Amino acid sequence: DAKTTQPNSMESNEEEPVHLPCNHSTISGTDYIHWYRQLPSQGPEYVIHGLTSNVNNRMASLAIAEDRKSSTLILHRATLRDAAVYYCILVGVAQGGSEKLVFGKGTKLTVNP
């Protein structure tokens, strides 16, 4: 079962920042926080991930709470192309080195022109 909680949907205006929240109160010390997004008619796309510290890349920023029980994906300037379903996923490495992604419902982001 998914171990994260996200709002079902959010709206934003083009060129404005977007903050997508995620709660993961049962996170373990070795779980990574991953964000993926899925544009219409495409496979999921990796966005960013982190463990404890805030992370930045060319797509987004990830802010992780000090207790790691929540995180926020930040899109600094939303574009129409950012309209997608965003998934927050906890990823741990199971015994034997195997990993799997457990997807929840995600947050559907609508970007208004």
Add this chain to the structure above:
Amino acid sequence: KAGVTQTPRYLIKTRGQQVTLSCSPISGHRSVSWYQQTPGQGLQFLFEYFSETQRNKGNFPGRFSGRQFSNSRSEMNVSTLELGDSALYLCASSLAGSTTQYFGPGTRLTVL
């Protein structure tokens, strides 16, 4: 570097038939995972292969099977197709030891 490729992109089958889907991972990636996406159940993990061995398996019936070849390419097979198997089947690859997976565009399977 080329991304994950999946063939075919679209497939129509009838109940009772079987189907084989193919996935070519990103060069150098040895782990391949398969997922099923339906409107009702969302994205669900099917299985994961690493170095030709199945390392992890989701909660799907035995009609769903897979394999991985020595070049890391993977195939999944669904036998005795049911209407409920209509879905988008996604393949993802990752580097050994990495928690990041890279997805292909998927194969859209329709069972009539």
